[in-house]
Amino acid sequence: MKELLQEIARQEAISEEILGAAFQRGEVAVFKASPQGKAIAVGTGLRVKVNANIGTSGDLHDEDRELRKLEAAVKAGTDAVMDLSTGGDLRSVRRKIVSGSSVPVGSVPIYEAIVNSVRRKGGAEKMEPDEMLDAIRLHGEDGISFVTVHCGVTLSALKHIERNPRVCGIVSRGGSFLARWMRRNGKENPLYERYDEVLEICRQYGMVISLGDGLRPGAIADSLDAAQLEELMTLGDLYRRARASGVQAVIEGPGHVPLDQIAPQMLLQKRLCDNAPFYVLGPLVTDVAPGLDHITSAIGGAIAAWHGADFLCYVTPTEHLGLPDVEDVRMGVLAARVAGHAADLVRRRGDAWKWDTEMSRARKARDWKEQFRLALDPDLAREIRSRTCYGEEHETCTMCGDLCAYKADSE
Numbered sequence: 105m106k107e108l109l110q111e112i113a114r115q116e117a118i119s120e121e122i123l124g125a126a127f128q129r130g131e132v133a134v135f136k137a138s139p140q141g142k143a144i145a146v147g148t149g150l151r152v153k154v155n156a157n158i159g160t161s162g163d164l165h166d167e168d169r170e171l172r173k174l175e176a177a178v179k180a181g182t183d184a185v186m187d188l189s190t191g192g193d194l195r196s197v198r199r200k201i202v203s204g205s206s207v208p209v210g211s212v213p214i215y216e217a218i219v220n221s222v223r224r225k226g227g228a229e230k231m232e233p234d235e236m237l238d239a240i241r242l243h244g245e246d247g248i249s250f251v252t253v254h255c256g257v258t259l260s261a262l263k264h265i266e267r268n269p270r271v272c273g274i275v276s277r278g279g280s281f282l283a284r285w286m287r288r289n290g291k292e293n294p295l296y297e298r299y300d301e302v303l304e305i306c307r308q309y310g311m312v313i314s315l316g317d318g319l320r321p322g323a324i325a326d327s328l329d330a331a332q333l334e335e336l337m338t339l340g341d342l343y344r345r346a347r348a349s350g351v352q353a354v355i356e357g358p359g360h361v362p363l364d365q366i367a368p369q370m371l372l373q374k375r376l377c378d379n380a381p382f383y384v385l386g387p388l389v390t391d392v393a394p395g396l397d398h399i400t401s402a403i404g405g406a407i408a409a410w411h412g413a414d415f416l417c418y419v420t421p422t423e424h425l426g427l428p429d430v431e432d433v434r435m436g437v438l439a440a441r442v443a444g445h446a447a448d449l450v451r452r453r454g455d456a457w458k459w460d461t462e463m464s465r466a467r468k469a470r471d472w473k474e475q476f477r478l479a480l481d482p483d484l485a486r487e488i489r490s491r492t493c494y495g496e497e498h499e500t501c502t503m504c505g506d507l508c509a510y511k512a513d514s515e
């Protein structure tokens with residue numbers, strides 16, 4: 105691990121001492137590399153990272169399409185991907201994604217246990233607890249770097265939702281099927297009860313456990329309710345148990361959150377979970393923008409990362425509408441990267457400030473080649489310039505033409 109931390113310290117332009125200390129405190133988690141790739145780290149003092157979810161569904165299971173989505177996510181600059189496949193040959197697509205990825209790959213093993221139980225026994229509620237753990241082991245064997253496990257969905261937390269019904273109930277796929285299993289079988293969550301075995305599997309395969317927020321809010325009106333808070337407190341305890349047993353852990357977070365609740369929720373997580381790395385989905389700051397949810401989540405993601413979130417799970421324009429395709433994945437990653445970079449600026453990362461200053465200098469000089477080289481997505485900037493303008497050689501652009509302020513100010 106020492107060499108890996110040295111390499112990451114170089115990547116992150118941070119001192120080995122500061123990184124090493126944050127790692128020892130559990131405030132930084134290192135995601136092991138996939139066979140072709142490099143490891144990354146998320147947490148205190150590091151650049152905000154972005155994850156892109158890909159994977160088949162029961163209705164759309166084309167492995168080549170998923171590999172094109174993987175390629176698009178990596179080209180757009182994602183730091184990690186998660187294979188959330190639930191359709192077709194799950195092991196085959198997972199192995200292809202892991203072997204074809206240059207970034208760490210995560211997964212949600214409970215999905216495979218659910219799909220197998222539905223296919224073989226006719227219902228997810230017929231899953232055996234051993235099958236839930238076997239799925240985690242299988243993903244470890246296939247080279248997965250981090251696994252989402254919904255250990256915080258407990259009978260006690262579910263009672264809050266029964267007492268105070270939500271607008272959208274439980275929206276996490278893993279959380280909703282686990283809750284149904286618990287209700288139908290009248291039993292506690294096996295991933296909570298047999299947590300030590302879950303940790304042992306993660307240790308065996310060197311996987312980071314991503315403590316899933318199965319009770320995250322899926323509607324602005326459901327944000328910050330008792331069920332979400334109880335789960336967060338449980339995840340804090342489970343995080344401490346993971347650390348005590350030498351397993352790296354990150355905490356997953358919301359969801360649909362109104363603007364004025366984002367900073368408080370980041371503070372709550374950092375307080376209740378000992379500054380553990382925080383991996384948030386979005387958050388989405390409104391429910392009313394289907395087709396634009398890469399934007400609603402980028403707004404929330406920027407504020408969340410400003411206030412402590414370390415790892416942003418992207419949201420694509422197809423969220424709430426359908427399975428994303430290649431271009432949706434690209435737009436989702438780019439939007440999340442804008443959010444992460446905007447936060448890096450206010451988290452006082454020198455390299456972030458240097459990047460923005462270099463871009464503004466190139467813009468002032470109307471050096472289009474340099475602007476494209478520095479752009480978060482050079483192809484997108486070049487494509488729009490050529491669509492709206494003359495060639496790269498032309499000094500100004502069609503926005504102002506000869507009334508270019510930069511030109512006027514420098515003459």
Ligand code: SF4
Nearest residue numbers: 500501503504508509
């Ligand atoms: S023409 Fe206007 S928009 Fe274009 S570079 Fe100059 S100031 Fe900027």
